[in-house]
Amino acid sequence: xxxxxxxxxxxxxxxxxxxxxxxIPFGADRRGDLSNPNKVAAYYLRQSPETLQTANSIxxxxxxxxxxxxxxxxxxxxxxxxxxxxILYRKEEEDKTEVERVSLPSSSLVRTGAKILFPLILxxxxxxxxxxxxxxxxxxxxxxxxxxxxxxxxxxxxHFETNHNVMVWLESLAGxxxxxxxxxxxxxxxSFLQNTKSVGTLNDLISGGLIPLIYIFxxxxxxxxxxxxxDILLKIKPGREQ
Amino acid sequence: xxxxxxxxxxxxxxxxxxxxxxxxxxKDAARLVPGIVLLYNVIISFVLMHYISQNGMISEVIAxxxxxxxxxxxxxxxxxxxxxxxxxxxxxxxxxxxxxxxTLKGGVVKYYEILQMMMVAGSIGVIITGDLFNMFVFIEIxxxxxxxxxxxxxxxxxxxxxxxxxxxxxxxxxxxLLAILIIYTQTGTLNMAQIAERMSFVxxxxxxxxxxxxxxxxxxxxxxxxxxxxxxxxYEQAPSPTSATFAAVVSxxxxxxxxxxxxxxxxVSGVHxxxxxxxxxxxxxxxxxxxxxxxxxxxxxxxxxxxxxxxxIAFGIGxxxxxxxxxxxxxNHAVIKALxxxxxSYFIYNSDDKRLIGLNxxxxxxxxxxxxxxxxxxxxIGFPPFSGFWSxxxxxxxxxxxxxxxLIIGILLITIIELVYYLRAVxxxxxxxxxxxxxxxxxxxxxxxxxxxxxxFIIVIGIYPDIITGYLNDAAGALLDKAHYIQQIxxxx
Amino acid sequence: MTDFNELFIKYKDLITLAVYGTAIMLxxxxxxxxxxxxxxxxxxxxxxxxDAGIHLLFVAVGYxxxxxxxxxxxxxxxxxxxxxxxVPQALVLTAIVIGFAVTALALSLVIRLYKHxxxxxxxxxxxLKW
Numbered sequence: 001x002x003x004x005x006x007x008x009x010x011x012x013x014x015x016x017x018x019x020x021x022x023x024i025p026f027g028a029d030r031r032g033d034l035s036n037p038n039k040v041a042a043y044y045l046r047q048s049p050e051t052l053q054t055a056n057s058i059x060x061x062x063x064x065x066x067x068x069x070x071x072x073x074x075x076x077x078x079x080x081x082x083x084x085x086x087i088l089y090r091k092e093e094e095d096k097t098e099v100e101r102v103s104l105p106s107s108s109l110v111r112t113g114a115k116i117l118f119p120l121i122l123x124x125x126x127x128x129x130x131x132x133x134x135x136x137x138x139x140x141x142x143x144x145x146x147x148x149x150x151x152x153x154x155x156x157x158x159h160f161e162t163n164h165n166v167m168v169w170l171e172s173l174a175g176x177x178x179x180x181x182x183x184x185x186x187x188x189x190x191s192f193l194q195n196t197k198s199v200g201t202l203n204d205l206i207s208g209g210l211i212p213l214i215y216i217f218x219x220x221x222x223x224x225x226x227x228x229x230x231d232i233l234l235k236i237k238p239g240r241e242q
Numbered sequence: 243x244x245x246x247x248x249x250x251x252x253x254x255x256x257x258x259x260x261x262x263x264x265x266x267x268x269k270d271a272a273r274l275v276p277g278i279v280l281l282y283n284v285i286i287s288f289v290l291m292h293y294i295s296q297n298g299m300i301s302e303v304i305a306x307x308x309x310x311x312x313x314x315x316x317x318x319x320x321x322x323x324x325x326x327x328x329x330x331x332x333x334x335x336x337x338x339x340x341x342x343x344x345t346l347k348g349g350v351v352k353y354y355e356i357l358q359m360m361m362v363a364g365s366i367g368v369i370i371t372g373d374l375f376n377m378f379v380f381i382e383i384x385x386x387x388x389x390x391x392x393x394x395x396x397x398x399x400x401x402x403x404x405x406x407x408x409x410x411x412x413x414x415x416x417x418x419l420l421a422i423l424i425i426y427t428q429t430g431t432l433n434m435a436q437i438a439e440r441m442s443f444v445x446x447x448x449x450x451x452x453x454x455x456x457x458x459x460x461x462x463x464x465x466x467x468x469x470x471x472x473x474x475x476x477y478e479q480a481p482s483p484t485s486a487t488f489a490a491v492v493s494x495x496x497x498x499x500x501x502x503x504x505x506x507x508x509x510v511s512g513v514h515x516x517x518x519x520x521x522x523x524x525x526x527x528x529x530x531x532x533x534x535x536x537x538x539x540x541x542x543x544x545x546x547x548x549x550x551x552x553x554x555i556a557f558g559i560g561x562x563x564x565x566x567x568x569x570x571x572x573x574n575h576a577v578i579k580a581l582x583x584x585x586x587s588y589f590i591y592n593s594d595d596k597r598l599i600g601l602n603x604x605x606x607x608x609x610x611x612x613x614x615x616x617x618x619x620x621x622x623i624g625f626p627p628f629s630g631f632w633s634x635x636x637x638x639x640x641x642x643x644x645x646x647x648x649l650i651i652g653i654l655l656i657t658i659i660e661l662v663y664y665l666r667a668v669x670x671x672x673x674x675x676x677x678x679x680x681x682x683x684x685x686x687x688x689x690x691x692x693x694x695x696x697x698x699f700i701i702v703i704g705i706y707p708d709i710i711t712g713y714l715n716d717a718a719g720a721l722l723d724k725a726h727y728i729q730q731i732x733x734x735x
Numbered sequence: 736m737t738d739f740n741e742l743f744i745k746y747k748d749l750i751t752l753a754v755y756g757t758a759i760m761l762x763x764x765x766x767x768x769x770x771x772x773x774x775x776x777x778x779x780x781x782x783x784x785x786d787a788g789i790h791l792l793f794v795a796v797g798y799x800x801x802x803x804x805x806x807x808x809x810x811x812x813x814x815x816x817x818x819x820x821x822v823p824q825a826l827v828l829t830a831i832v833i834g835f836a837v838t839a840l841a842l843s844l845v846i847r848l849y850k851h852x853x854x855x856x857x858x859x860x861x862x863l864k865w
Contacts, residue, residue, distance in 0.1 A: 006770045014763045017420070020451050021759070021792070024427050026751040027743065027800035031820050032430055039430030041797075041820040043311050049807045049815070057805040057818070061825035068304045068313040072367070072379035073829045075255060076386055079360055080836030083390025086353035087401070087843045136806065140832055168262050175259035179252060185305070192248040194306035203809050229839055236846055375826055382833045389840055393847065401847040402860060408841050409769065412782050415837075416762070419789050419830060426823070427796050 040065075053199040054208040059133045063211045063218075067193040071178065074221060078175065081225050088232055106156050114156040121149030129219030133208045139215040143222025150227040154234055162231060167224050174221035181214055245286050247302045247315040247370050250325065253279050254363035258356050265352050272352040273340065276359035280333040283366070287326035291713075294322050299720070301372065301731050309372070309731045310436045316372035316731065319716035323569065324369045324498055331490040331576050332362030338584050338692035339483035354394060354481075361387040361487055365495035372731060374425065374432045377499060378418050381463060384492055385411045391484045392476045403475035410472045414462035421455035424448055425507075435731035438506050438724060449508065456503050457516075463496035465550045467524035474531075477543030482587030485539060489546045489579035494572055497550060501557055506724055517558030522652060525551025529659045536597045538586050541663060542579065545622070548660065549575040552653065556637045559644055565718040566711070567636030573710075574633045574700075578622045581696040584689065585615040589671075591683040601667060602674035611685055612671050614697050619664040621700045624657065629703035740801045754795045761788030775845045775855040779838060786834035790827045797823035 032039030037046055044065055048057035052064060062070050106114075128135075129142025153160045185194035200207035257279045264271035294300060300317040301309060317325070336358070364383035371377050389411065393404030426432060428448050429440040441449070462469040477485045504513055525548045532544035553575065556568030588611050593600030605612040621628035624635075634657070641649050685693075703710055720727070743750060761784055768781025797820035805821035807814070845855065852860050 003771060006767075010763055010766050010770070013766070014759055016451060016454075017759045017762065018755075020424060020448065021755045021796075023445070023448065024424075024796060026754055026795060027747070027798055027802075029799045030427060030430060030796075031799070034816055040311060040432065041430060041822050044821055045805060045815045045818055047311075048805075048821075049812060055807045057807070057821045058824050058828070061821055062828055064305050065307055065312055066375070066825060068373075069376055069379050069829050071251075071255070072376070072383060073832045075258070075360065076379070076382050076833050076836045078258065079357065079383060079386045079390070080840050082353050082356050083386060083840050084843045086350060086357065086390055087393050087404075087840070087847055089350050089353070134806075136804065138828075140828060168266075172259050172263045176256065179256050179259065183252065186246070186248065189306060191306040192246075192252070192302075192304050202807060202812060233839075233842070233846075375829070379829060379833070382837075386836060386840060389844070393844055396847075401844050401851065405775075405841070405844045405848060408837065408844065409778065409782070412785075412837055412841075413766075413769070415833070416785050416789060420792075422826075423789075423793055423796060423823075426826075432822075 049202055051199070052195060052208055052211065053202045053204075054211055055134045055203050056132065056136065056138075059138050059211060059215065060208070062138065063133075063214050064193070064195055067182070067214070070218070071182065071193075074175065074178065074218060077222065077225055078171075081229050084229055084232055088236060105158075110156055114152050118149050118153055121152065122146055125149065125219070125223060129215055130212065131205075132215040132219075133212050134203060134205070139218025140222050142219040143224075143226060146219070146223035147226030147230060150223075151230050154230060162227055167228060171221055171224040171228070174217045174224070177217045178214060178221070181210055181217070185210070245289050247290065247300060247317050247325075248304070249286050250283055250315075250329075250366045250370060251363060253282050254359050258360055258363075261352060261356055265349075272355045276355045277333070277336050277340065279359060280329065280336050280362065283329040283363075284326075284333050287322075287329045290317055291322050291326055294319055295713075295716070299727075299730055310431055310433045313376050314372040314433070314731065315370045316727075317370060318720040318727065319713065320569070320718070320720040321369050321498075323713055323717040324494060324572070325366050327573055327576060328362065328365050328369065328491050328494060331580055332359075332365075332487070334692045334695055335362075335483050335486050335490065335580060335584075338486070338689045339481075340688045341686040354391070357387045357391050358484065358487065361391065361484075362491055365491045368495040369498050372434055374422055374434055374437065376432075377434075378415065378422060381418070381495075381499065382415060384495060385415070388476070388484075388488065388492060392480045394481055394484070395479070398479050400479040403472075403479040407472040407476045410462055410469070414459045414469075416459075417455045418459035421452045421459060424452045424455070428452075433731070434502070434506055435728045439728050439732065441507060441509065453508055453513070456507075457500075460496065460500040460503060461520075464500045464554070465493055465496065465524075465547050466500070466520055466554065467527055467547075467551070470524070470528075470547055473547055474540050474543040477546065478537060478539045482539075482583060482590075485543075485587075486580040486583040489542075489583060490576040493546065493550055494576055497553055497572060500554075501721070505557075505721055506727060514558045514560045517554050518646075518649065519558075521551045521554030521556075521558055522649070523551070524548070524554065525656055526652075529656050533659055533663045535663075536599075538590060538598055538601065538667070539583070541598070541667070542582050542586055545582075545660070545663075546575070546579050548656070549579065549622070552634075552637065555649070555653070556640070559637070559640050559646070559649075561640050561643060562715075562718050562722060563636060563643065564640035565721055566714045567633055567640055569714050569717050569721075570636060570710070571633035573714075574621070574630050577696050577699055578618050578630060581614060581618040581693060581700070582622070584693050584696075585611045585618065588683065588685055588689075589615070598667060598670060601670040604671045608685070610690070611693070614693050615671065616668045617697055617700065619668050621704070623661050623664055627701070627704050629700045629707070631704060632707045743800055754798075755792070758788045758791040758795060761785070761791065764788075773857050775848060775857060776842075778857070779841045779845060782841065783834070783838055786830070786838075790830060790834075793823040793827045793830070797821070 031041035034042045037043035044061050048054050048060040052060050054060040125142045125145035128137040129139045132138030182193040186192045196209040199209040257275050261272050302315040304313045364380050367380035389404050389408045392407055393400040428444045429437050465473045528544045528547035532541050535541040553568050553571050556564045589601055589604050621630040624630045765781045765785030769778050799819050802819035803817050805818040849855050
């Protein structure tokens with residue numbers, strides 16, 4: 001009985017969505033007038049290269065125009081890591097006993113390959129977040145790539161340990177740096193997260209004012225945070241508890 | 243101006259990121275820093291409220307882009323009042339829980355304190371933001387902290403309640419995103435003032451679809467029937483200060499989001515009647531459920547939902563007096579329900595029974611706490627010398643102005659149900675025969691201070707409601723005057 | 736050689752159906768998994784599928800005919816009139832991260848539930864029924 005009600009509800013929702021999006025033509029230009037913008041999309045497309053000198057206009061939106069959202073987004077990730085740790089905290093943590101990660105033995109091929117790939121993956125991650133304002137990608141993507149590098153090491157080597165202290169310091173300092181850059185804008189120019197006046201020229205590596213700086217902090221924070229989450233999840237003891 | 247609304251968010255964020263480092267230097271930093279931050283929020287709230295009453299509303303720009311282009315924080319008398327209320331209650335709940343978590347060991351305290359502080363900060367963010375998508379982000383911040391805190395204790399069935407809350411909350415964010423997407427495609431903007439301005443050009447069918455999605459999503463956040471099944475479990479399983487925060491802070495933010503979207507964004511006729519009907523059903527079902535509860539915290543949770551129903555009814559009536567009453571009721575609900583959860587949790591610690599039977603004869607063990615609980619119970623029912631009376635009074639008066647006779651009768655009948663179960667609890671405390679037991683957990687001095695402050699507020703406002711009605715009047719005016727809101731934010735182009 | 740633009744105009748209805756249809760179907764499939772599946776991990780997967788559908792819908796809505804990525808590469812500094820709407824893409828970035836955070840939290844709760852009840856079947860966890 002419950003099943004049929006849910007089917008009907010889902011069908012109604014699907015029908016509503018189909019009707020709604022039928023009236024929103026795919027591929028139509030909804031950005032508004034580019035020369036005299038009255039919608040945010042057109043405004044951002046104009047201001048991103050002109051005022052901010054940022055080649056990747058999505059980065060300009062994420063870090064500057066809607067930078068407050070991104071601050072919230074970083075916070076959500078941070079809180080998820082905190083919540084995860086609070087939900088899965090181990091009783092053993094209080095006894096200070098070491099818990100070994102669950103891992104299957106890996107062949108020498110995998111181990112050698114991982115060793116070679118690990119620095120390259122880190123380098124790629126750093127490249128992606130350093131060039132976030134010029135090419136597709138940015139802090140979140142770069143951070144995720146870095147975390148995959150650590151994941152590779154964590155599942156390949158049973159005794160590979162991330163230095164917990166360094167991770168905590170990096171994560172906290174990167175987060176604080178993001179907020180402090182925002183406060184710099186507040187005190188220097190009167191608005192939180194406001195960009196500097198000297199923004200360089202479009203498509204230079206150092207362009208866009210504070211935008212690349214913020215994205216680097218985000219990259220470091222996301223990378224360390226995701227690694228922490230993976231570390232916690234991999235250290236869960238198999239089996240059951242009462 | 244040196245102090246800007248941005249500090250509301252920035253100070254807790256700085257603290258949250260710094261706490262993991264500070265605990266390495268000073269062990270009790272995790273306990274103290276949130277208190278300092280929340281106190282700072284209280285102080286800036288009063289400074290900003292003073293500024294608003296002198297100079298009118300503030301629209302703080304983020305990243306230097308003017309209102310429709312960038313994200314802005316808006317402090318009207320309405321949002322300023324709610325932000326002040328939430329900060330004060332957040333601080334008092336911190337004060338209450340300050341020594342409460344001594345029993346917890348290790349790094350867990352750190353997690354708890356960060357999550358608890360960010361839940362308050364996120365709620366303030368929901369209230370002060372002027373941007374639709376930014377509101378979604380803050381709702382998610384509140385959500386994530388709330389799910390984690392619900393599942394905080396391992397000994398209880400917190401994980402079940404947390405998972406249930408998470409599932410329903412995720413569905414809420416799904417619908418919220420869909421609604422935001424529809425609004426964005428139709429208006430090309432995310433600023434709430436500009437959306438409100440352009441709403442008349444949106445086709446009716448789009449408007450209604452978006453409205454329904456908003457109602458589903460924000461109805462879940464505001465604990466509206468039938469989308470509130472998560473609430474009793476979450477309230478019951480969460481640590482007590484968190485339950486108090488759910489009632490006093492999170493539900494306020496949820497109601498605010500719903501009301502802001504309905505009152506500012508949409509002008510569809512019939513929404514008001516819908517609010518009255520849904521509010522009434524919410525209230526009726528919640529109070530009937532409350533009367534059949536055997537667990538004290540569950541009973542209080544259902545009573546909270548009932549109060550939310552009454553707030554929705556009052557917003558649905560929609561006259562200025564009714565909105566004033568609704569905001570007054572939000573304030574009363576936050577203060578009184580926080581006090582009920584705070585006192586109630588001491589009864590639970592001190593009895594081996596979590597059910598209402600555990601209350602038997604409590605007044606001998608905990609005389610002061612019992613007195614405060616009874617005071618709060620009478621206040622929430624709406625007995626005259628307490629603040630709860632005035633909010634109900636204003637709502638009933640406004641209903642009679644609108645000639646809604648059945649509504650008045652209905653509210654009064656539901657109040658009788660409320661009366662029955664609260665008096666039953668108070669009766670157990672004072673009149674049930676029970677052997678005198680030793681007091682296992684005496685309330686600590688900071689908890690007593692926090693509870694006394696709330697009780698003092700209930701009595702003072704009950705006797706001199708004029709202290710606050712001026713602010714409430716401004717707040718109600720600010721919510722209803724949509725044209726002024728739009729003009730103030732977009733006007734200075 | 737046929738230009739993509741011509742193909743787009745020729746098969747516009749079909750492409751629209753494919754893009755929107757996929758997104759809406761993903762949302763529906765995800766909802767089905769969340770509401771009717773019994774296994775906790777499947778429910779969490781359902782949440783991710785819903786998220787994927789919504790993200791696809793966002794990006795699809797931002798597309799304009801014959802559009803390019805909104806990046807001002809060297810030599811294309813004046814190409815703004817051909818660029819797709821960048822706002823939904825920026826919003827999706829936020830939504831993806833939030834979705835990820837919620838999924839991580841949900842999985843941690845599933846682990847707690849499994850360890851406590853020794854099962855991941857929602858029917859056998861009494862307090863999860865509603």
